[in-house]
Each structure stands twice: as structure tokens, then as C-alpha cells.
Amino acid sequence: MLRKYVLLVVTLLMAGALASCSPLEGDGRHLVPLSSAAKMQLTAMGSSPGAAMMVRIFKEEDTLEVWKQTADGRYRLFKSYEICTWSGELGPKFYEGDRQAPEGFYTITPGLMNPNSNYHLAFNLGFPNKFDRTHGRSGSHLMVHGACSSAGCYAMEDDQIAEIYALARESFTGGNRAFEVQIFPFRMTPQNLARHQNSPHFDFWTNIKEGYDFFEVANQPPSWDVCEGRYVFRQPSAASAAASIAGVCPAITADQTIVSAFMAKQSADAIALQSAVTRLAEADAAAATAEQRRINADAELEARGAAINNAVDGFFSTIMTPFGGGTAQTQAVPVNPGG
Template identity: 50%
Template sequence: MFAKLARTGFVIAALGISGCTNSSVEDFAPQYANKQLPEKILASMRAKSMNRNSPVMARIFKEEGVLEIWKQKTNGRYDIVATYPICKWSGKLGPKYTEGDRQAPEGFYTVRPSQMNPKSNYHLSFNIGFPNAYDRANGRTGANLMVHGACSSSGCYSMTDPQIEEIYAFGRDAFQGGQTEFQIQAFPFRMTAANMARYRNDPNYEFWKMLKVGYDNFEITKVPPKVDVCEKRYVFNQIPANGETFNPTGACPASTQPDSLKVAYSSYQKSYDSAFASASKMSVPAKPTIAGLKEANIVADWSKRRARGERVPIEPPSLNADGTISETQRMGRIDSPAGRKMAALDAEKAAKKKAEEEKAAAIAAAKAAKEAEKAQKLAAKEAAKHPAAQDMAAAPAPADAAAPENATQTASGEPDGAVSKLKKRLLGMFGG
């Protein structure tokens, strides 16, 4: 049954360069775009019954920070062939909502030959295809979301240059084998019962439950699921009846699944439900996640101001559970033509403001001096009109004719009254 699914289109296709032959790649692409896979990987592929040019797919897990390459075996199923630690990805757990929110996308994406870029500014790259039909149906925006080298990310999945050379080679070889596209499955974490239980109260939980259906389909079949969108949601491995098609924003058409897949999924779900119930009793910390469109818009505004060269907090702001916004205290400006231009404009504005303040201070000082001089002249003029008053004001104040008796002191500091009493006592003793 699973081989039949692969033959009817559930098999993904591979990476490549649209319209390019081996000669054109060698003539125009950098040599590292033609680098061959290491012998160790080729030996592993042979041991797992994989051909060098067979189809590939990729899985990404943000929380673990890994990118997996899976390759089709001769029996039609896929097996993992390589795992790479992601050098950098930006944002938090959760989907990408809007241009500038710095979120690395989550969901099911398709890479076609035209999305490959051997001459990337980031060594090598391929565009993952955001926004896809689901993103567009839900009004999500953004562009140029890639897997690339250079270990630098503002919404992409960035690898080291040696890593991207191997990842690119997997796709290039599969394309040369005749494939036309390949699937990327990007998840916040491995969608196990334990991890889903950890995030059961997260605002992104319903979105992740939807992704989990596709995750489970792959875990059961080991064949990349057929992905469609209707009623603004993902549907997996559904075959529409009577030749109908899936409309991303319209009602889902009547559809069917192979009975064997439905039975396998039902059994898988029962085991999951039991494990989820047990995991829900445990308390395991979760990692930060994006708080929906509101936080995405806050970060997008920060990105716009930063792109204009304004001074903004070094790190993007975060929306707290209570609705407050957290920002780092350290401010900075992006080192770019826009940033340098904005810095020059700010310096010019500051210099102009300082000059204006200095000019205003000089004018105020001059005005105050003029007022003081005017007051001095007026006082002199008034004094000239009244010379007697001027003499009186200049004469020393007369000394008191007689100080009160009880206020005078002797040379020894005794009061006059004490001296008189002593004098009278002496006179009385000598008959004076």
C-alpha cells in the first residue's frame, strides 16, 4: 500500500536548478555548488538501499535545533541519512505570521528547482517556499525565507557553509535523478505525546495539533504525506471524490483515505492518547513561544524601525502574558547605509539644536545686560536729581549718646552694677 502511495504522488521530489544541465552548472555555478557528498555518506546510503539520485525530503525541529535529510529507499519508503545541527534560527517557537516578525516558518513547504540558488550571498541557499497555500489563506506574509549558509539568520534556517554544501548536494543529486520538487517539514519540536503535553496550554497549540496529523502520517508510512489546504487548514493524504479539487479558502470536498492508512492511524492515535494523558500529569518547563499576531506585529514594527536605521533596543521586544512588553535597555543602530544615514541626520539635528540653544542663551544674556545697564543709568539719574539725599545716605550713622546702664561692660567683662556695689562696700569698710 505504501509503495502505491509513493507511485501516486505522495513521493516528494528533489532539489535542483531549473533548466540546468551538468555542463551549465559546472560552467556558471561556484565550484562548491558541485561538491560531491562525502564517501562516508554515500556508503551509508548504499547500506540502506538508497540510490545517489533518489528523492529526498527534509525535516526541521526548532527546539532541538536540527535539520534532518531523509532519502527514499528502493522499497519506496524513506529513511534518515544525515542530521545537521542548525547554526542559527531566529524568533521563537511558533509559526511565522507577518513580514518582519523574524520568525522562522513552521509547516509543510515545497522546494522546486527555481528556488535553488547556487550563487547566494549566503554561500548556497534554497527558498523554502513561504508563504505556501496555507499561509496565504490565513493572511500570513513574508518573503525570501531560506535554508542557507553563512550562519546568519533573520527568519531563515542558517547552516554553516560546509553543512549547506552537503544539504545542497543531496538536492542537486536528486534533481539529476529526474525529480521536480521536494518537501520540507518544519516543526517546533518532535511532536511526541510528552512534547505536546508540555505545550498543551500554549496559544499555538491548535496550530501544532494540525501539523501533528502530517507528522503522524509520515511516522506511520515513512512516505512524505500528500499535503493540501482547504477551509484554511492543512489536510493530509486525502483523495477528493469525483475529481474535485482543494480550495485553500473554500469548503473541503468529500475525500477518502486508503483503509489500511486509516486503521494504522487509529491504532497510532490510541497509543498517543494514553501517553499524552500520562505526560499531562508531569510538569516539564516549556520554551518561549510567539504570542500570536499581536507579538508578531510588535516585532515587525521594531524590524521596520531598525531597517530605517533608527536607534532601537538591540534585541526584538517580547509580549508578556500580562500584555506588557519587555525590551532590552541597551540601544543600538544597525550598521548599514540606512543606519549611517540616520546617524548623520541625528547628529546634524543635535548640532542644530545645540546651536539654537546657544544662540537663545546669548540673546537672553545680552538682553539681561542691557536691562541692567538701563537700570543703573536710571538710578544715577534719580540720584543726580536729589543731592541732599545722596549726602545723607553717604554720612556715617552717629554713635549712641549714652548706652543703657545695664548694657555696658567693664574691661574685665563685669557689669557696671557689680562695680558700683564693690565700690560702696570698700568705702563702708574704710569710713568713706
Template identity: 50%
Template sequence: MLRSFLVSLVVLALAGGAYFLFSPQGRQLVDRVTINWDRAEYKALHRAGKPLPGTPDLSRLAARLDRAGVEPGLPVHLRIYKLESEIELWVQKDGRFQRFATYPICMWSGRLGPKLKEGDRQAPEGFYTVDKDALNPNSRMHLSFNLGFPNVYDQSRGRTGSFLMVHGGCASIGCYAVTDGVVDEIWAFVTKALDNGQDRIPVHAFPFRMSERNMRLRSGDQWSGFWADLKKGHDLFETSGVPPKVSVCEGRYVFEPGSLATVASAVEEHCPPEIAGNS
């Protein structure tokens, strides 16, 4: 009798644990554990002077450029994925953008979800642009460029914050720290594209890889609606190979298919008569 009772308790405990892990709170816990594990590993490697997992061979840039058939000075686009701690560099080739490199992000602060206010230590999520005024070659974090938070979407929601950067090193209070070597390579592409006539570099920051599975796992999260809007812009790029034209309409991100002429467009208040990707 006692044995049956104990077995029942164990089964109930396991069932309760499984239920919790599939709840919004459980998913948040799993994500936080994953994020903190990666942060600890990356910080230890950085302190030891070792490259982070997934770092391209930065010493062989010329060979990598030759293999990809691209060069600094062509238009570029950056995509950030928080949960995976990755930043992608896309370069225009033959009328589309192709991924040239994926770099690990050594450190970003906060949790999944957008930045809301000054001092919350959250790294931003959303659609941003970088122009020449955003560049800081004299950064105390080696090199940095400002993402332009708050943009018009953030402002429409009353969000505050300043100096949210992509920079070198491995420390963050709201920025994306990618190590000195990685920021050197990204910087070369960004600055040469700007010097060569690209007015703004689109930088799109997502909470995670925007797969249907990842969205489904987090469907109960308080930010699921916001992330669903981000996914629309994300998927337009996946389909066309060109960053979408991003606007803000009635406090929401809206998107139109991009073209090579709109790659450098600023994010502005605008309600298109037909909003592609937002049905």
C-alpha cells in the first residue's frame, strides 16, 4: 500500500514537472538556463583568450571573401538572434543578400523580450538602422556602433534608453558585445558599405531563430504578439533575400517587400495601403 502511494507521488511529481516545463513560466526558465549557461561558457573562454564556438577564422578573411565572391564595400545587413547568441552578416550579391558569416555574441544582457526603459539592462529587439553618425571608432569597448534605440516604434510605446550598441569585448549592460576580433571584421564591412553609398545599415534583432517551433513553444509568453510581428518582417527577408521596408503603423511594425532601392530606408511612421506580410 505504501509502495503504491509513493509511486503515485513520484508520478504526480513528474507529471507536474512536465506540465510546468511546457507552461510559459517553464519555457522562460528553460530559456534563462540556456542563456546563462552560454554566457558563463563564453565569458570563461574570453577571459582565457580563446575563440568562442562558431567564430569564423578571422585570420583568413581574404580566402573567405574569395570563396563567397563578395567584398567589403557592398551593401550589408545584420541580423541578431538573442537566444542563440549569434549575429549574422549578410552581403548583397546578384540582387539578393547572402549570409557571409555567423558570429557568436559573447555577451548580451537581460532576458528575451524588448527593452522598455532606461536602466532595465535589456538588449533591444526590433528593426534598427545604423548610419555614419552611429559609429564610434574611439569606443572604450574597442569599436562600437549605435543601434538607434529608441526608434519610432519604441518612442510610440514610451520606451526609453540610450547608447545601445554592438561593440567589442565581452561585457554588456544592454548592448551586444561580440569580442574585439569580431567587431573588427563587422566594422570593416559596415564602414566600407557606408563609405560606398549605403546610407543606413539595417540591423534586425530577434529574440530567437524565428521558426514555427520556437514560436509555438513560446506562444504563451507575454511578448508572443510582439514576436509574431517581428516574425513577419523576418520571413519577408527569408522569402525575398532583401530586407523588407519597415514602417510603424498605429503602434505596430508593418512591412512591405523590400528592394535594392529601399534597403537603406529609415524606419518611419507610415501606414501602407496594402501591408505585405501582415494579414
């Protein structure tokens, strides 16, 4: 009975809440232990509840991934969760009230965890971060939370956010000061970028792809900073080194194997991107040619039909001419009054 009452109260409060992820006094659900199944999975992959973690979000794929650090220091995928709903469109958040879910790199500390969310459980993304502030962007209460309802947030089912929250809690308990959340519009492949080559966000996406690529080759989340208005990334172990990999910012100091792999991936993806763009252009041109052929064929068919109709009309007009030009005429017949 008490459970039903609590659920009713939470439901009523959610119904009257504003379109944000503001806090509300909770009931201890943030302390629900990590399931035995999750613990067994962590052990099987060479990790533990207290190990470091990282989150990746892909808007277009509606996917949230939790990665956990293993005994060799590398990160392995623990689980992929289907995002229930997210707000807005592909692209970053710009201003308060645009109902847009952010994109970029966000560092989550214990103070950003929200055990008293009116959306079951939540953690704040910390928007605007240093990059967002550099570009004058505004917004608040941007969360990953439960209740499957979003106004600028990433909303999960309650059982999903409960497990994600527990994973983060245990990671903090294990001595980790923060975990990274990397948010992308889609998986940062050359093919996906080619599909969106005309987007006004393309330069921003190629910038955050650098962080995506770093993780792909290093199996560790990069540290990030902002230089010349762009995200810059570095190897976590080189935290005191300069922040940038390229450009006018200072050069990176890091494991040369990782840097070489990163540069090789960037180069290969640039070539693949150009190839994908060319293929799309060729496909568009072929589709346009096929459409024009269809239009021409339809026009030719219509012209032939008109010519046939004109010929038929001319034929009947010719043969009906002796009978009055092909039109029925009614002649008056004199009436004989006497007969």
C-alpha cells in the first residue's frame, strides 16, 4: 500500500513539474545495490564495480553505452542501452529554452549526481562546459535521467537509469573522481559524416570526432580542453602536457604509438570521407538522371497520346464532312396541317 502511495505522489509531482530536470526529495532509490548479474558481467570482462567508467551517447542510433576499465587499463563495453527519448535534433545545444540535447564532452563529478530527481534518478551533464561557455551557449539542468520524458535531456527507462546510476556510484566509491560522457550526433564514421556534409554543424562534428578517434585507437577516454575555440584532446597520462594534437595550440606529448595510430586513423578516415562524398554525389547524379529520363518518357508518352487523339479526331472529322461536317444537325420538317 505504501509503495502505491509513493508511486502516486511521484506521478502527481511529475505531472505538475516544469519542462526541466529539477530536483525533488527522493526515497533512497539511489542506494539500490548493483545487481548480481551486473557484478558477474563485470568480473567476466576483467573489471569491477569500483573500476573507472565512461559513457558514450549517440543520438541518431538512440544509444547510450557504458564502458568500464579493465585490469590492463583499457576500457571495454559493459552494456548498450536504448535511449527512450532525447530532445531536439542532431547538433549541439545553443541557448536556454531551445529544448536541444547537448553534444560534446562532459565531465561528471559526484556533485553532479542527482539522487532526488523527479525523473526517478539522474546525473547532470554539467552544461555549459568550458567549450560551451567559450561560444556563449546557455542552458541548465541538462541531465541523463529516467521517466522517459525529455525537454533537452537524455531520458532512459527507470530500470536503465537505476543501473547506470549504480555503476557511477560504485565507480566513485572505488576512488574515481569523475567519469566522462562523450555525446555524438551519430557514430563518427566517414559514411555518416558524408551523409551530413552540408550540415552547419559539420566543422563541430569533425572536431569532436578527434576525441572519438582517440578513444577508438587508445581504448582510453582522452582528457580534453579548449584551445582557439576548439576541443583539444590529450592522453590522460600526459595530464600536465600541452592540450592540443594539431593547429596553433602547443603540440601533444603522449605515447607515440597512440599518436601515430590516431593520425593514421584521421588520415584514413579523411580519404574514406572524400570517397563517401564522391559516391553520394554520383548516386545523386544518377538518381537525377533517372528522374529526368522518367520525366522525359512521361512527356513523350503524353505527346504520343495527344498525337493519336488528334489523328483520330481528324479522321472522324474527314469522314463526317459530307454529312454536315461531322456534327449532328436537326432540320425542321414542315407540318402539313391538313394531313
